[in-house]
Amino acid sequence: MTDFLITLYPWTKAFHIMSVISWMAGLFYLPRLFVYHAEQSTPGDSRDEVFQVMETKLLRVIMNPAMIASWGAGLVLVFTPGIVDWGAVWPYVKGASIVAMTWFHHWLGLRMKDFAASQNTLTGRQYRMMNEVPTVLMVLIVLAVVVRF
Template identity: 50%
Template sequence: MTIDAFAAFYPWTKALHLISVFAWMAGMFYLPRLYVYHTPAPVGGERSEMLKVMERRLLRAIINPAMAAAWIFGIILVLTPGVIDWSAGWWHGKMLGFLLMSGFHGHLAAARKSFERDERKHSERYWRIANEVPTLLLILIVVMVIVRPF
């Protein structure tokens, strides 16, 4: 398949990209909230152990696959001829937001491993603030793609 063939699948690729992003974002909104509840939970307690299972399943079954799919379909979209005007600046902002979201994803994944080891590296307040990061990045990304301010 050549890159030009991507154009024929553009509507499907765009739909699958958006579905992947929605699933990824759902998990990114929820995982830091679980950390808010996990931080004060007694180490080794029933609540802490239940949250460990929830966090692991959310990350492995939803967030990680959805992020991978969002990346794959996003790359296909970028490679589709005519989708991006490379002289426009909006796509730089979108890519920055997407890379920051991916980095935050990595931070959440590392935090899950810390919680798994019963380590509490951050406060409940930290996780309450961190819970807003995906929303702010989503705003940046959507504005760049829809409004295209530059």
């Protein structure tokens, strides 16, 4: 089995990178949609409906599958012999950051439900601030993996 994982390593890594790019694109874009949604529509108007369709499709068609693919390929990489040095700090930093990114993904899903129920309480400014969360996590992950501290 380990020989098989080693043989598949370049393909798994490529698939992981592509799925992470897709997931990150959604994590950057959905909070931005929430900014516009909060600032440019009122519950029940035509813009509200358009934003809800855009947000739902982004989350369900792009972000959820990309997150699942990222996790799946990432776990295969973790179990590929020789890839992770468990004596270093970087895999734990990356792991904690991925858990935080997954939490943020689900937090965005809850905010989408708030908009659907006309119960959004956050402002555009607050969503702008939350839009920085994936950037901080991405920086931590990339530095952890590339620098391997």
